Amino acid sequence: MCLGIPGRIVATVDVAGLLMGTVDFDGLTREVCLAYLPDARVGEYVIVHVGFAISMVDEAEAHRTLEMLRSMGTSLEAEL
Amino acid sequence: MRFVDEYRDAGTARALSARIAELCEPGRAYAFMEVCGGHTHTIYKHGLEDHLPPAVSLVHGPGCPVCVIPMGRVDDAMHIARQDDVIMTSFGDMMRVPGSHGSFFDANAEGTDIRMVYSPLDSLKIARANPDRQVVFMAIGFETTTPSTALTVRRAAAEGLTNFSIFCNHITIVPALRAILDSPDVRIDGFVGPGHVSTVIGCRPYDFIPRDYGRPLVVSGFEPLDILQSIHKLLRQLRDRRCEVENQYTRVVAAEGNPVALAVIDEVLEPRPDFEWRGLGRIPWSAMRVRERYAAFDAERIFAPPGARVEDPKACQCGEVLTGVIKPWECKVFGTGCTPETPIGACMVSPEGACAAYYNFGRARHRATEPAKEMSRA
Numbered sequence: 001m002c003l004g005i006p007g008r009i010v011a012t013v014d015v016a017g018l019l020m021g022t023v024d025f026d027g028l029t030r031e032v033c034l035a036y037l038p039d040a041r042v043g044e045y046v047i048v049h050v051g052f053a054i055s056m057v058d059e060a061e062a063h064r065t066l067e068m069l070r071s072m073g074t075s076l077e078a079e080l
Numbered sequence: 081m082r083f084v085d086e087y088r089d090a091g092t093a094r095a096l097s098a099r100i101a102e103l104c105e106p107g108r109a110y111a112f113m114e115v116c117g118g119h120t121h122t123i124y125k126h127g128l129e130d131h132l133p134p135a136v137s138l139v140h141g142p143g144c145p146v147c148v149i150p151m152g153r154v155d156d157a158m159h160i161a162r163q164d165d166v167i168m169t170s171f172g173d174m175m176r177v178p179g180s181h182g183s184f185f186d187a188n189a190e191g192t193d194i195r196m197v198y199s200p201l202d203s204l205k206i207a208r209a210n211p212d213r214q215v216v217f218m219a220i221g222f223e224t225t226t227p228s229t230a231l232t233v234r235r236a237a238a239e240g241l242t243n244f245s246i247f248c249n250h251i252t253i254v255p256a257l258r259a260i261l262d263s264p265d266v267r268i269d270g271f272v273g274p275g276h277v278s279t280v281i282g283c284r285p286y287d288f289i290p291r292d293y294g295r296p297l298v299v300s301g302f303e304p305l306d307i308l309q310s311i312h313k314l315l316r317q318l319r320d321r322r323c324e325v326e327n328q329y330t331r332v333v334a335a336e337g338n339p340v341a342l343a344v345i346d347e348v349l350e351p352r353p354d355f356e357w358r359g360l361g362r363i364p365w366s367a368m369r370v371r372e373r374y375a376a377f378d379a380e381r382i383f384a385p386p387g388a389r390v391e392d393p394k395a396c397q398c399g400e401v402l403t404g405v406i407k408p409w410e411c412k413v414f415g416t417g418c419t420p421e422t423p424i425g426a427c428m429v430s431p432e433g434a435c436a437a438y439y440n441f442g443r444a445r446h447r448a449t450e451p452a453k454e455m456s457r458a
Contacts, residue, residue: 001145001173001432002118002224002276004302004332006083018235026081033201035231036341045083047279047332050171050221051199052228054341055279055332057083062331066086069305072312073095 087303103315117144117432139404154179156385227341255366282337359399398425
């Protein structure tokens, strides 16, 4: 139920005072409400749940988590 | 898909799995509850239990909103949907949840107008297109979903719509966690915390768990590597005799949550003094209702549903599954009387319910690892 899908904002538009946007999910685009991320810009990634963007995806943090995960694998290889 | 595929790498999963095994103290067993149904789904879909040492077991938590909605609320929704001129709108997950007299799908087949929507905002389109009908949105979900309902109500008010309301069943995760921790049966060493709920409420509402109950919690993402890393973080805390709230899902969850969303929820909704959860019973202040200011958009005020309490079917053991007392396959009707096609209990309905997730993905593995038990039940 709390499914959130990451997608990239490709356009934003003000619909009678409501911030909406088009979000690209790997080729599939959908209209998404951006009211909860007033600072979101085209090109940025957001997590979308029931047609609402609820959080930004922080690319630097995403990279840091991946590096940490990969380093756990590397140190194992070193031991073997 | 970016930010998804890279967190599914099998080689890294194997390495993490070895790291997890190293952290287990010999002779000690660990039970961790994954709070969110989305995590339960990932665990079964990707066979994550195969990556865990036998000393680590996972308990599936109450974080599936359609699984914990009591039958009485489904009946109340049906009561509203059957009024003249009403169109009810609902998320797809809710359509097959059984009430005492069938599900929304069953009611639809009998002519009640219940329509599936992807977003609550879609309900407003239906309301605009049907000015002579009353459109009622069946609002369910945890804090991840609550902001979308709250904004939809505010939007309806701003547009001056007079034929839209919500039947509010929004629930909050913290009181449920407290109820589980207060239960005498509980044997949980730590929590894999709900990632998307935390995008809204942040990490601080969980501080009472390490402070008052001495259990760690790690807010976790939803991909296989996220969940394995969260389990690794929990074990590392236990090894180091630390006990705190950690955030594994830093790419998405900010410590303070989403203040804009929290403000809109607070404007439109308020805590409800009491709400019944399937399997957990009545929990004080565990759900939300519409504030007086938005009373014109509150289906409970407009349609006054009976509010009857309905006992779960006798054969159904969803309550014990939801509190981790039994595993899905230990339920008397699992896979026989109760299947995803003909569910008796809500845990078999949602793809995030422990029973449905296990039924769809976990059975083959279970047969391979516990043949004696499977045969003894047959």
